[in-house]
Amino acid sequence: MNELKIDSNLLANEMKNTFENIVGIHFEQDIVLDDTELIELMQIALNSMFGEEKKQQYYNIDTKEALFTFLYLTYEKNFQSYTKNDNALILLSTICVALFLSKSSAQSTQLITTLLKNLPGMSTYSSDIEPYLTSDDLRGLLFWSITTLSSLDYDLVNTMNISYEYTPPKITPEWLNTYRKEEDPMEFWFYNSSIGNGLFLILYTPKCRYAKCSGCNLPSLSSQSKTTSPSAVYKQVDTVLQNSLSHKEKESIKEMILSNNGNLFDIKTMPTLSLLYTINALIEELPSLEKIIIESRIEYLNEHQLKTINEVLSAHEDRNIKIEIALGFEIFDDEIRNGYYQKGFYKSALEKLMPLFSKYDVSLKFYMMYKAVPNMSTQEAIDDMNNVSKYAHELINTYDVNINIHISPTYVAVGTLLEKEFNDGNYTPPGPKEVDMLCQQLEIFDNVSYYISLNDEGLSSTHIEEEYTLFLDLKSRVGYFNSYQKWRTEEFQ
Ligand code: SF4
Numbered sequence: 001m002n003e004l005k006i007d008s009n010l011l012a013n014e015m016k017n018t019f020e021n022i023v024g025i026h027f028e029q030d031i032v033l034d035d036t037e038l039i040e041l042m043q044i045a046l047n048s049m050f051g052e053e054k055k056q057q058y059y060n061i062d063t064k065e066a067l068f069t070f071l072y073l074t075y076e077k078n079f080q081s082y083t084k085n086d087n088a089l090i091l092l093s094t095i096c097v098a099l100f101l102s103k104s105s106a107q108s109t110q111l112i113t114t115l116l117k118n119l120p121g122m123s124t125y126s127s128d129i130e131p132y133l134t135s136d137d138l139r140g141l142l143f144w145s146i147t148t149l150s151s152l153d154y155d156l157v158n159t160m161n162i163s164y165e166y167t168p169p170k171i172t173p174e175w176l177n178t179y180r181k182e183e184d185p186m187e188f189w190f191y192n193s194s195i196g197n198g199l200f201l202i203l204y205t206p207k208c209r210y211a212k213c214s215g216c217n218l219p220s221l222s223s224q225s226k227t228t229s230p231s232a233v234y235k236q237v238d239t240v241l242q243n244s245l246s247h248k249e250k251e252s253i254k255e256m257i258l259s260n261n262g263n264l265f266d267i268k269t270m271p272t273l274s275l276l277y278t279i280n281a282l283i284e285e286l287p288s289l290e291k292i293i294i295e296s297r298i299e300y301l302n303e304h305q306l307k308t309i310n311e312v313l314s315a316h317e318d319r320n321i322k323i324e325i326a327l328g329f330e331i332f333d334d335e336i337r338n339g340y341y342q343k344g345f346y347k348s349a350l351e352k353l354m355p356l357f358s359k360y361d362v363s364l365k366f367y368m369m370y371k372a373v374p375n376m377s378t379q380e381a382i383d384d385m386n387n388v389s390k391y392a393h394e395l396i397n398t399y400d401v402n403i404n405i406h407i408s409p410t411y412v413a414v415g416t417l418l419e420k421e422f423n424d425g426n427y428t429p430p431g432p433k434e435v436d437m438l439c440q441q442l443e444i445f446d447n448v449s450y451y452i453s454l455n456d457e458g459l460s461s462t463h464i465e466e467e468y469t470l471f472l473d474l475k476s477r478v479g480y481f482n483s484y485q486k487w488r489t490e491e492f493q
Contacts, residue, residue, distance in 0.1 A: 088149040131179035137169040183235040196254035206269040208262030214417040218261040233274035265300035293324040326365035332388040354399040363402035374427040393445040408453040
């Protein structure tokens with residue numbers, strides 16, 4: 001291969017030209033930091049990602065262009081001694097600056113893609129970066145860039161205090177077929193739980209064998225093989241716990257949602273050995289972990305499984321880890337849930353298992369979809385959520401089992417019956433206004449806990465554009481509610 005030799009000055013000019021063309025700024029500043037200041041700056045920068053307020057608080061730089069210039073020059077100058085060559089220097093600086101400055105992942109992706117396309121010598125990195133860019137996995141990209149492009153000591157990377165809002169990577173069946181490595185899980189991301197930082201981990205295993213629910217297309221993302229070996233799952237768990245999280249992140253995780261986009265208690269898709277190994281590894285590797293939430297349909301659950309999980313927990317008695325089982329309840333109304341929605345979830349089956357949940361001190365999470373079917377008015381959808389709230393309250397009183405209600409505004413998943421209804425004009429997913437109405441009318445019981453899920457995926461993009469201010473306001477109110485289980489005093493009182 002013919003490698004193009006470029007000297008630092010030429011590279012610096014190329015870099016400047018690229019960014020001057022994109023953001024229309026000139027590079028004139030000359031800032032040098034020592035190593036400690038560099039690390040501090042990186043931590044502040046990474047922690048401030050997506051937070052305009054903090055950026056200004058630290059640097060008092062009030063225009064995006066000025067901040068961009070400041071950081072780009074700072075990174076470029078100070079990464080010099082930590083990178084192996086000029087191309088690595090430019091790429092690392094670009095990635096850090098693009099991630100820090102952009103609120104939108106699309107903008108970061110655009111900046112990085114422009115650099116990859118336009119600067120000679122970058123093609124060697126393109127194939128490594130493509131999986132991150134195509135799935136909007138900017139955290140993954142950051143980790144890749146620090147570990148691959150810099151010569152920073154690995155422990156230093158692990159001790160960096162990276163923590164920022166993180167949404168699920170956008171993956172598709174095609175993405176998984178093209179990029180997923182054998183040892184990778186399907187995906188993972190962080191979320192805020194009522195007890196602190198949470199990690200959502202989806203393991204790659206055979207698909208849900210039920211596969212009938214009318215709003216769900218998750219089985220298309222899972223493995224299409226019929227079986228999996230325990231060791232295939234062990235590798236995925238080890239990859240996440242050993243290579244993909246920093247020490248700080250591991251220390252911060254209080255809660256885990258464990259999923260395979262299907263049923264973790266179905267031994268055909270998740271061997272019991274794999275489940276026990278996963279639970280044990282999570283407890284051993286995450287020192288602050290308090291709760292593990294396991295997703296499954298109810299018919300795969302039996303006493304034997306609860307008993308064996310309890311044996312693993314007893315081996316870590318001093319940690320007092322709680323297990324929660326997350327069930328797709330979706331809609332309270334029996335007729336709609338098991339008729340149109342084809343959920344196949346019966347309250348009688350749940351009530352039969354309640355004494356067992358009580359015996360093994362297992363709590364429950366009910367996944368609910370808000371306005372999940374066509375021909376349901378907003379008021380009917382709110383009443384449906386209030387009915388499940390009352391039902392949970394009564395179950396807790398009878399069986400002394402803790403219950404969390406996890407409400408997601410419905411979104412239209414590609415390839416589902418609901419998508420057909422949407423395309424035919426028979427269905428509109430709930431937007432910020434409808435979610436706002438739910439927040440105002442949701443009947444809250446002291447003994448029930450609640451989580452309202454509000455990510456972009458849960459609301460149609462057209463609604464967000466139309467009602468963006470309301471959406472941002474809702475995000476802040478719902479974030480407070482999820483953490484404190486009450487609305488801020490000025491709201492809904
Ligand atoms: S919602 Fe759950 S049970 Fe229903 S098809 Fe999807 S993965 Fe299977």
